[in-house]
Amino acid sequence: MPADHxxxxxxxxxxxxxxxxxxxxxxxxxxxxxxxxxxxxxKLVSHLLAGKEVVRxxxxxEIGRARxxxxxxxxxxxxxxxxSGDAGVYGMAGLVFQVLRDTxxxxxxxxxxxxxxxxTALSACASLVGxxxxxxxxxxxxxxxxTPWALIxxxxxxxxxxxxxxxxxxxxxxxxxxxxxxxxxxxxRHRPGTTPVALVKSAYRKLEHAVLTDLDTFLDHEIGMxxxxxxGSTSTYVFEGYMVTPRGYGNKYTADGEVRPGQRPxxxxxxxxxx
Amino acid sequence: MPADHxxxxxxxxxxxxxxxxxxxxxxxxxxxxxxxxxxxxxKLVSHLLAGKEVVRxxxxxEIGRARxxxxxxxxxxxxxxxxSGDAGVYGMAGLVFQVLRDTxxxxxxxxxxxxxxxxTALSACASLVGxxxxxxxxxxxxxxxxTPWALIxxxxxxxxxxxxxxxxxxxxxxxxxxxxxxxxxxxxRHRPGTTPVALVKSAYRKLEHAVLTDLDTFLDHEIGMxxxxxxGSTSTYVFEGYMVTPRGYGNKYTADGEVRPGQRPxxxxxxxxxx
Numbered sequence: 001m002p003a004d005h006x007x008x009x010x011x012x013x014x015x016x017x018x019x020x021x022x023x024x025x026x027x028x029x030x031x032x033x034x035x036x037x038x039x040x041x042x043k044l045v046s047h048l049l050a051g052k053e054v055v056r057x058x059x060x061x062e063i064g065r066a067r068x069x070x071x072x073x074x075x076x077x078x079x080x081x082x083x084s085g086d087a088g089v090y091g092m093a094g095l096v097f098q099v100l101r102d103t104x105x106x107x108x109x110x111x112x113x114x115x116x117x118x119x120t121a122l123s124a125c126a127s128l129v130g131x132x133x134x135x136x137x138x139x140x141x142x143x144x145x146x147t148p149w150a151l152i153x154x155x156x157x158x159x160x161x162x163x164x165x166x167x168x169x170x171x172x173x174x175x176x177x178x179x180x181x182x183x184x185x186x187x188x189r190h191r192p193g194t195t196p197v198a199l200v201k202s203a204y205r206k207l208e209h210a211v212l213t214d215l216d217t218f219l220d221h222e223i224g225m226x227x228x229x230x231x232g233s234t235s236t237y238v239f240e241g242y243m244v245t246p247r248g249y250g251n252k253y254t255a256d257g258e259v260r261p262g263q264r265p266x267x268x269x270x271x272x273x274x275x
Numbered sequence: 276m277p278a279d280h281x282x283x284x285x286x287x288x289x290x291x292x293x294x295x296x297x298x299x300x301x302x303x304x305x306x307x308x309x310x311x312x313x314x315x316x317x318k319l320v321s322h323l324l325a326g327k328e329v330v331r332x333x334x335x336x337e338i339g340r341a342r343x344x345x346x347x348x349x350x351x352x353x354x355x356x357x358x359s360g361d362a363g364v365y366g367m368a369g370l371v372f373q374v375l376r377d378t379x380x381x382x383x384x385x386x387x388x389x390x391x392x393x394x395t396a397l398s399a400c401a402s403l404v405g406x407x408x409x410x411x412x413x414x415x416x417x418x419x420x421x422t423p424w425a426l427i428x429x430x431x432x433x434x435x436x437x438x439x440x441x442x443x444x445x446x447x448x449x450x451x452x453x454x455x456x457x458x459x460x461x462x463x464r465h466r467p468g469t470t471p472v473a474l475v476k477s478a479y480r481k482l483e484h485a486v487l488t489d490l491d492t493f494l495d496h497e498i499g500m501x502x503x504x505x506x507g508s509t510s511t512y513v514f515e516g517y518m519v520t521p522r523g524y525g526n527k528y529t530a531d532g533e534v535r536p537g538q539r540p541x542x543x544x545x546x547x548x549x550x
Contacts, residue, residue, distance in 0.1 A: 012398070014297070015392075017299075018298065019297060019298045019299035019302070020297050020298075020299055020392065021297065021298075022289070022294060022295050022296065022297055022394065023293065023294045023295075023296075023298075024292075024294035024295055027294070062524070063524060063528060063532045064532060067532070086394075086398045086401075086402075086408075088398060088401045088402055088406050088407075088408050088409060089398065089401075089408050089409070089412075090409060090410070090522070091409065093402075093405075093406035093409060094406045094409030094410070094519060094520060094521055094522045095522065095524060096406070097405065097406055097514055097517060097519040098519075098521060098524060098525070100514070100515075101514050102530040105515070106515060107515040107516055107517075115402040115403075115405075115406070116402065117290075117295065117394050117398040117399050117401070117402040118394065118398070119297065119361075119392050119393065119394055119398075120395065120398060123287070123361045123363060123364065123392040123393070123394075123395060124392050126361075126363045126364075126392070127361075127363055127368075127390040127391065127392040128390075130368075130372065130390075131363050131368035131369045131371070131372055131390070132363075133361075133363050133364050134363060134364070134365060134366065134368060134369030135365070135369070135416070135422070136413070136414060136415045136416060136427075136430055137364075137413070137414055138411070138412070138413040138414075138434070138439060139411060139412055139413075140411045141410070141411060144543045144544055145527070145540075145541065145542070145543065145544060146522060146523030146524055146526055146527055146544055147410070147523045147526070147544060148526075148544055148546045149543065149544075150546070151438070152411075154437050154438075155411055155437045155438070155439060157437070158433040158434065158436060158437030158439075159413070159433065159437070161433060162429050162430045162432070162433030162434070163426070163429075163430070164413060164430060164433075175541065175542075176543075239372055239375070239376050240375075240380070240381060240382040241382055242372060242382075244369060244372040244373075245369060246369055246373060247365070247369045247370065247421060248421030248422045249337070249338060249370060249373060249421055250373070251421055251422070251423075252420070252421055253338060255377040257338045257339060257342070265420075266420065266450065267420070267450075268419045268420065268424065268451075269419055269420060269421055269422060269423055269424075271423045271425070
């Protein structure tokens with residue numbers, strides 16, 4: 001490729017605060033001539049944009065945003081398409097590949113792709129409420145704008161039944177309020193009403209707000225587009241206002257670090273025949 | 276609390292390369308007088324450790340590591356307990372709370388807790404192979420050292436049946452080789468053998484190695500303790516050597532961004548009665 005070939009950085013800037021954006025993400029933005037992003041995310045990095053062309057678009061214009069970024073980079077510009085969190089987790093990375101495919105792009109052609117990972121909303125939110133994601137978890141988006149509700153329901157049911165910690169993205173919006181009620185109903189069928197639930201809004205941003213509540217009553221709190229909902233597994237507990245999912249050390253070791261009778265370090269957990 | 280009260284930072288340093296550790300993580304390490312961590316992770320930040328006391332421990336000494344960190348911080352030191360990836364995702368954060376609970380700690384007492392999120396192995400690995408995690412996914416650890424295999428199996432079955440993208444942590448080790456074979460068998464019952472699978476080892480470290488393969492043949496490749504396995508959903512496709520899970524825009528919009536007949540932007544996806 002020529003020296004002036006286009007580059008498309010697909011960048012996750014993390015939750016929003018500068019302290020949680022990686023050097024790699026900042027370097028990509030610094031190197032770019034053109035920044036493309038949803039207006040709210042562009043604002044989060046506004047201090048880095050002097051002298052750059054900025055293409056801001058609205059929330060529902062994801063396809064236009066991806067197309068604009070690909071087209072400018074294909075024409076030779078260095079472009080950073082930014083997502084909050086990680087661009088690869090419910091972010092713009094998927095759409096970039098869809099647009100590249102639709103336009104017949106081949107690997108080796110311009111633009112060169114550079115995907116820069118970021119801190120996910122799940123990680124950011126979890127860090128504010130304790131350690132809810134220390135064992136197996138699922139991420140499920142409740143938005144049925146692009147996904148059939150029947151599939152979302154099937155995933156909720158499976159995650160609930162198999163005792164995953166569940167992180168719910170896009171739980172509700174102004175118009176979309178039914179899905180989180182359905183999700184509560186499905187999870188409640190499989191878990192006690194006392195199961196810990198955390199609601200985290202705008203993690204590491206100005207209006208950050210975290211609530212620790214439970215499966216029976218979390219719908220009494222405000223839940224909107226900027227809320228991430230973390231629902232504990234049946235092992236998750238609350239300790240001094242923190243939400244914690246144990247990794248399972250207690251199955252094998254005592255509090256003093258002694259191996260429990262019948263167990264061996266480095267070997268499969270021995271489960272009693274009759275429980 | 277007095278000015279000299281202890282602080283316990285629980286820090287995720289991301290995949291390893293400096294470019295992917297956040298300013299917040301680096302600031303925590305810089306502020307700490309004592310660094311506690313598994314020897315491999317301590318090495319990743321060795322350039323930041325001048326003048327600090329370093330407590331390195333082996334892989335299987337997680338409980339001792341957490342206890343050492345809590346005890347030193349409780350006694351008044353500023354301590355950083357470091358994990359690779361995110362300390363809250365299969366990391367040390369859970370064990371810290373277990374130790375705090377066992378020792379009768381109360382919120383407001385020393386040490387003060389500060390959990391610093393990091394880029395997860397899932398995000399790091401995904402960014403190297405494309406955009407596999409753009410829609411609903413599960414994280415499952417195949418280690419049965421602390422978790423009954425029956426529960427792991429139940430989660431694999433649920434995740435496979437409900438068509439989640441699946442990220443497998445701890446897929447195998449020298450002694451533990453049966454679990455990944457079982458996981459393949461379970462996933463294969465629900466998905467075609469051509470389902471894309473990515474194996475990523477040591478993402479963003481010196482020995483980084485990524486392979487894009489499929490569900491039928493991925494066991495032919497080397498899989499060890501440092502490998503993360505990403506298994507696509509039935510929607511995941513391979514494009515120009517990248518692994519991509521679509522978000523679902525194609526359900527509602529044409530490649531030109533036109534709304535498909537019968538669909539409305541901002542409203543639930545309309546699924547035909549008969550498919």
